Amino acid sequence: MEHRKESLETLIVHGDHKLDPLTGSIAPPIYPASTFAFKSTQHGAELFINHRKGYYYTRVANPTINQMCTRMALLEGGETALAFASGMAAIHAVFIALAGAGDSLLLSDTIYGGTYALCSNVLPKIGIEPIWVDTTDLETIKRGIAKNTRGIFIETPANPTLKVIDIAGAAEIAHSRGIPLIVDNTFPTPYLQRPLELGADIVIHSATKYLGGHGDLVGGLVVGSEEVYQKVHPILSNVGGCMSPFNAWLIIRGLKTLHIRMERHCQNALEVARFLEGHRAVETVWYPGLPGHPQHELAKRQMDNFGGMVAFEVKGGKEAGRRVMDSVHICTLAVSLGDVDTLIQHPASMTHSTYSEEALLATGITPGLIRISVGLEKANDIIDDLRDALDKI
Ligand SMILES: Cc1ncc(COP(=O)(O)O)c(C=O)c1O
Numbered sequence: 001m002e003h004r005k006e007s008l009e010t011l012i013v014h015g016d017h018k019l020d021p022l023t024g025s026i027a028p029p030i031y032p033a034s035t036f037a038f039k040s041t042q043h044g045a046e047l048f049i050n051h052r053k054g055y056y057y058t059r060v061a062n063p064t065i066n067q068m069c070t071r072m073a074l075l076e077g078g079e080t081a082l083a084f085a086s087g088m089a090a091i092h093a094v095f096i097a098l099a100g101a102g103d104s105l106l107l108s109d110t111i112y113g114g115t116y117a118l119c120s121n122v123l124p125k126i127g128i129e130p131i132w133v134d135t136t137d138l139e140t141i142k143r144g145i146a147k148n149t150r151g152i153f154i155e156t157p158a159n160p161t162l163k164v165i166d167i168a169g170a171a172e173i174a175h176s177r178g179i180p181l182i183v184d185n186t187f188p189t190p191y192l193q194r195p196l197e198l199g200a201d202i203v204i205h206s207a208t209k210y211l212g213g214h215g216d217l218v219g220g221l222v223v224g225s226e227e228v229y230q231k232v233h234p235i236l237s238n239v240g241g242c243m244s245p246f247n248a249w250l251i252i253r254g255l256k257t258l259h260i261r262m263e264r265h266c267q268n269a270l271e272v273a274r275f276l277e278g279h280r281a282v283e284t285v286w287y288p289g290l291p292g293h294p295q296h297e298l299a300k301r302q303m304d305n306f307g308g309m310v311a312f313e314v315k316g317g318k319e320a321g322r323r324v325m326d327s328v329h330i331c332t333l334a335v336s337l338g339d340v341d342t343l344i345q346h347p348a349s350m351t352h353s354t355y356s357e358e359a360l361l362a363t364g365i366t367p368g369l370i371r372i373s374v375g376l377e378k379a380n381d382i383i384d385d386l387r388d389a390l391d392k393i
Contacts, residue, residue: 012256012258016070027253034057034058059242072205075191078224082233087205088114088206088220090206090221093236093241094232095118095128097231103148103149104130106146107132107133116352121354131144135154138166138173151182152179157306160371161311162293163295167183170200171198187309189205191258191259192303196223207247209339213261215336215338217250219247261340261376265338266305268308269308272379273290275387277292279390284313309371309372310374317367318368320368324386325346328389342373346370
C-alpha cells in the first residue's frame with residue numbers, strides 16, 4: 001500500500017509501520033538472545049559474509065536493536081543507524097573509523113567533558129590529535145583544518161554553554177576539504193534539529209538523554225549513509241561496545257513520546273530562562289530561545305525550537321552557585337540530562353571537570369556556571385524552587 005509522506009510526529013509514533021510478524025503486537029517484542037541458530041552450515045557461512053541477511057550474534061546484529069535503528073534513521077533522515085552501549089562508545093567508534101595514527105580531528109572547544117577527555121587523553125595514545133577551535137566562527141574552522149584532519153566534530157547547542165554552531169556553514173567547509181562533518185545532536189534530538197538535512201554527514205546521539213527520555217538507560221547512536229555504516233560497523237562488532245536489546249526496546253518506547261516531551265521541555269525551559277533573566281541574583285542566562293543569546297537568529301534558522309537545556313551564571317560566582325544548588329528541592333542535583341525530572345549541576349566540577357582550568361575559562365565554562373536540564377514538572381514549581389534558592393543569595 002502506498003503511504004502518504006508522513007509528518008515527523010507520525011513517524012515518531014509509528015516508525016516504519018512494521019508490527020511483530022508473529023503476533024501483530026503493536027508494542028515491539030524484545031529479542032534478548034545472544035545467539036541465533038543457523039538453518040545449515042551453508043546459511044551460517046553466508047551470514048558471516050553478509051551479517052545483514054539475518055541474525056547470528058547480538059554483538060553483530062539483533063532484531064530489537066535493528067528496529068530501533070530503523071526508527072532513528074527515519075527520524076534523522078539517514079540511510080542507516082548503528083547502536084552502541086553509550087554515547088561515548090558511539091563517538092569513539094566514529095573517531096576510530098575516520099582517523100588513525102598521524103591523523104587529527106577538528107573539534108569544538110566547547111563539548112561534553114567525556115568527549116573532551118576522550119580526545120585529550122585517550123586518542124593521542126594511538127596517535128590521533130585533537131585540534132580545538134571555537135566553531136561558532138566559520139573562519140576559525142577554516143583556518144584550523146590541517147592536511148591530516150579527517151573530520152570536524154561539533155555539538156550544537158553545545159554542552160554546557162548552549163553555543164549554537166552553523167551546521168550548514170560547517171558542512172560546506174568540511175566538504176570543500178573532502179572531510180565529513182559530525183554533529184552530536186543529543187541536546188536537540190531530531191524533533192528539533194536534523195543535521196543531515198543541513199549537510200552534515202554523521203549524527204551522533206547519547207540516547208541516554210532525550211531519546212530514552214526517562215533516565216533509565218545508557219546508550220549511543222550513529223546515524224548516516226550506507227558508507228558510514230560500512231566504516232563504523234567493523235568498529236562496533238570488533239571493539240564490541242554494542243547496545244543491549246533491552247535498552248534498544250526502552251529507546252523505542254521512549255521515542256514514541258519524543259515530540260510531546262520535547263514540546264514541554266522547550267516550553268518549560270523558555271519559562272525558566274525568562275524567569276532567570278529577570279532575577280536580581282542572576283548575572284547571565286544562556287538559552288538559544290532568548291533574543292539576547294548571541295546565536296539566537298542562527299538557532300531560529302536551523303532548529304524548530306530551542307530545547308530543554310538552560311545555563312546560567314549567578315552573581316557571586318562559585319560559592320553563590322553552590323548555595324543555589326544545595327538549596328533546591330524540586331530540581332535534583334545530578335548530572336545527565338533529558339530526563340522527565342529537572343536536573344541541576346555544576347559543569348566546572350562535574351560534567352566538564354576533565355577540562356583544564358585554562359580550557360574552562362577559554363570556553364566560557366566559568367566557575368559559577370550552573371546547568372539545568374529542565375524537566376516535565378509544572379514550570380511554576382521549577383521556577384518557585386529556583387526563586388527560593390536564588391533569594392537566599
Ligand atoms: C552532548 C553529549 N554527548 C555525548 C554524551 C555521552 O553520552 P553517554 O553518557 O551516553 O556515554 C553526553 C553525556 O552527557 C552528552 O551530554
